[in-house]
Amino acid sequence: MLSIKNLKATVNNKEILRGINLKVEAGEVHAIMGPNGSGKSTLASVLAGRDVFQISSGEVLFNGKNLLDMSPEDRSREGLFLSFQYPVEIPGVSMVNFIRTAVNEHRKYKGLKPLAGSDFLKMMREKQELVEIASKLTNRSVNEGFSGGEKKKNEIFQMAMLEPKLAILDETDSGLDIDALRIVANGVTKLRNKDNAIVLITHYQRLLDYIVPDFVHVLYNGKIVKTAGKELAMELEEKGYDWIKNEIEK
């Protein structure tokens, strides 16, 4: 589904990604961990098409198409979803209007007609239940005045509405209390199926207790330096990142 080859990216002439290689197949869950400043969020932003980063080399194929050639909105319409670490507020724009616009843009891209109002509301109710987001949140402006936890739940709600093939969750667990973490994680788990894939970017093991990854990668200094199964996350939780740094620098 996703194939990243030797991806390098810079911001203000500073190299942040120094040759990323990663393959993600349908049905898989990958966790990307690593110390602060290792390039995890940059990788998510580059894949989503944020233009503050310059791609200096490399190739990214998404379902066989050249992802780096696509506009951010086409990447979304092709099925790439990014759950933002810090979702922005858009005052005055109702969540309902926002997500309906998004859903209908996705449908248009696939050659489908816009959803009728009643069908859309029905879909919204179903997805709200699925991710346990209160309907009062969707009546408000996009993320405006939402608590940290509400913002993250709202990201997962949007993921449910857009049904992406590949969802990249950028520190979706940060700033959540235990209850909110459980709700968010359960939502993601319910959305998981054999046709889609999930990339979790996280600092902590605790999210991985709920969403069990098939692979755990350690990103350090702009490169993936270690890949293993879920047990690697446990090991990191126990020992921190220093032992990996030592291993590399040996």
Add this chain to the structure above:
Amino acid sequence: MKGMDSEKDNILNEVTQNDYKYGFVTDINTELIDKGLNEDVIRIISAKKNEPDFMLEFRLKAFRHWQTMKMPGWSHLKIPKITYQDIIYYAAPKQKPVLNSLDELDPELKSTFEKLGISLDEQMRLSGIAVDAVMDSVSVKTTFKSTLAELGIIFCSFSEALQEHPDLIKKYLGTVVPYTDNYFATLNSSVFSDGSFCYIPKGVRCPMELSTYFRINAANTGQFERTLIIADEDSYVSYLEGCTAPMRDENQLHAAVVELIAHENAEIKYSTVQNWYPGDKNGKGGIFNFVTKRGICKGDNSKISWTQVETGSAITWKYPSCILKGNNSVGEFYSVAVTNNYQQADTGTKMIHIGKNTKSRIVSKGISAGFGQNSYRGLVKITKGAENARNFSQCDSLLLGDKCGAHTFPYMEVENQTGIVEHEATTSKIGEDQIFYCNQRGISTEDAIGLIVNGYAREVLNQLPMEFAVEAQKLLQVSLEGSVG
């Protein structure tokens, strides 16, 4: 070479046409008088309209006064020189003098208004809006007149009102905006051609939206319409005006006057969707829109509410105002003004508190893009006798890009210590973060800007009657097309 140029013109036309879809010209027989302005021209206009003597007197007094005046220079606008002798002051589509049914209306004229999305068909009751359509200098057709007449409501063209209700006009005309008021109002007072007149009798709540649709068609003409709305005691009316014009390289002058009078316990809601041709991307052409709008809350507990969505015109100069004379009267001003490309707007309001316990509320949302310049200018005045007056003003500016400008000129004059005046102002830019967030959900940058701008303007758009709120939303988006990237 010439071929290439005309091809270039075609491409340019296509591009700009997309942005301004009302830029067509109707090919219709038009009656014009010679260009230029003098007392004879005024006499001709008055004679053509078969006006009563007091009207001609009013016009001539105004004209004599106008000749002593100079164009005001205080606005934050760059106004090219206007040669008043080069303007044609009267243009009328030629048609049969009296229409008995819609079938007699010139089909070309009818189709013009259809193209603009305005139904003049009395049968189209579904829309529930009575329309007065004004093309160039005259009113073409007023719908629903008979339905309204059953309630005693008078809704007709200004010319018609002069014939049928001269006493009402004599009583109220110039009482809110005197003929000496300002340069453009005085010009209008001398040469105005048509407009709408509306009278709501005591105790009547007007059951439908009243609407006037103004269309400039003929070239080199000015449009000077006059609107007068009187809401008698305990009455209510909601009124909407819309306006468009063809695309032309020359600037055209539009100088209107609107007067509102609200008696005791009456309420007037006046909404404007102004979409005159704004000029092309390089600032060529477009309407000069110099408008004087003022209402008086004459009786106790009366209310006047102005809502305006200003997206068109090369230059906009207007300050819909309220004189709050009655005790407990309320004045409101809700405005969204967009300036894109080389458009300029200097707009705002005046709230003059005279009565006790009067309240006013100002919500102004400026949006600047391209090289547009957008100024809010407002006066809140609390006079000596205005005990316990309250004002709240909110003036926000939104900038798209870094070549445009937003300016705020709030004036306050408080002569009574019991008054409370609050002013809040913000300036913001559409964040790249917000646009990227929308992009990531599959929404293109243009659509994202439309969403964000409409969100920003929502408080004002919510004030519009439902039917027009949707139109206004689309208009905001179209006006800003191509403003980013």
